Amino acid sequence: MKTILIQLDTDPHPSTFDRVVAIDAGAEELFSYGGVTPDNVTGLVHGAMFTRGPGDLKNTAIFIGGSQVEAGEALLKKVTKLFFGPIRVSVMMDSNGSNTTAAAAVRAAARHLDPGHTTAVILGGTGPVGHRAAQILASLGATVHVSSRSKDRAEATCAAIRKVVPEGKVSPCGLGDEALAALEGAQFVIAAGAAGVEFFDEATWSRSKALQVAIDLNAVAPAGLGGIGITDKAVSKDGTIRYGAIGVGGTKMKIHRAAVQKLFESNDAILDTAAIYEIAKTL
Template sequence: MERSYILHMFTPGKQMSPFDINMAVDAGYQVVVPYCGVSLDEITGLTQDAIFSRGPKGVKATGIFIGGRDVMLAADMLARARKAMVPPFEVSVIADPSGAYTTAAALVACVERQLGVAHGTDLTGKRVLILGGTGTVGRIAGVLAAGLGAQVTLASHRDQANAERAAAETAQRFGCSLRGAGTGDEASRRAALAEADVVLATAAAGVQVMSADDRASAAGLLVAADVNAVPPEGIAGVGVMDNGKPIAGMRAVGIGALAVGNVKYQVENGLLVAMRNADKPLYLGFAEAFDKAREILAAKG
């Protein structure tokens, strides 16, 4: 009898994201089971329940998805699940809390591509300002950009202390260098924009973090990218469909939320399909998501 493809979906939250459930079904999983309120200490037991019940052949048709809203907890859960495996009882695992890993991967890959296409350069040495940078997508985008040699600042509209705390926590967990900056008032925001080569807007939906008037402060800007698809746009002048479109009055090009979202969708789908088709177990976090995003954009030319 042919085995059904099962995806066990673990989240520390009250519910699993309907978005991710839809993605799992569309990627070919026939049985999708959410487990809510899962703690880090429960990962080992749940993982071993999943691997031992189907035999060495059945584990190839079994996968684990880790969600939630905490990007660092998700990374810890992924590591804990991997450690719980007992070869040959071993299944593939993907972590994508709040879609942050795949969204951040798509965002940074799109920026990297437009830096090359529009300006003939890359992220090495670039000053990257992430507005709304203390959230899930902002933190991981910061880690990825820092890994490519950028000088990254996570900005918070609340205050300097919140930004510095998020930068320090994230940098320590993922082994990179990040700065924090408070940009809640006009003067501090425009001072930060004046130093930026790249701006990423990763704030909450419907929140504009860079106004049309702010753009005058960002004279050196090369790329501005926004993940907010809910009006008003996170960066004034960057439409949701823009994909390398010049921003009026600037040499910078813009990347809109739907352009990023299209790549994000392909990344998540591609990773879920890869898990289902893998001969050997895969362990997929934001680094693997970024590799997939680069692959997708390279294939587009």
């Protein structure tokens, strides 16, 4: 029996990136749908649930993608509500690559420090990747400063993380001097802001004596942290290990492929932020 991955994309056109990764991960058949919303998804999910017997449903799975993470999360919530008893299929949500990229960034840092005993600053922490990186770190026991231009948005992100990780040590942080003050006592920083935004030049951020690992996830110049090259991978400079977007990208791709493969091991997996990080830990 062939494995079938059903791609539900919230954008009008299903992502070609996600389609290529699905094929490379071993999906034998790929059904791709764009413009999917909670209002029109029911028939697609029922088609996945009711065409194979319970013992064969592990060969069908759903991947939720698209550029808007909130739309993907709403779709995941609706999809899982449609399941009942053993009549269900595994589902993965990775809108905008948020979960796999965040997992890859934390795993990169974990090669050089213990994330559970770390103070981290997430610049652009209210964005899709920054939010999820902060959530993963909080779940591991790190102290996390979520930095944003809007302190209110940073607090809202911290509140959302606390709902998932009640014991999470997360706090909101502004940019500029407030973020620099947080960096003074941090061992780890991730820049996960919008394309083309430089948070600090190299001379400014590298003044922190505590920093051990700095990761910049911006693939479009300028870097969010000046001086980090897009292809940097475990580059040591001035006492800090540096990673650029492509330097983290290889690990992100491995996680993405492994997660798609995981979907076909059972019919009841729900691969969200926490579950995808657990997969990342095995690689």
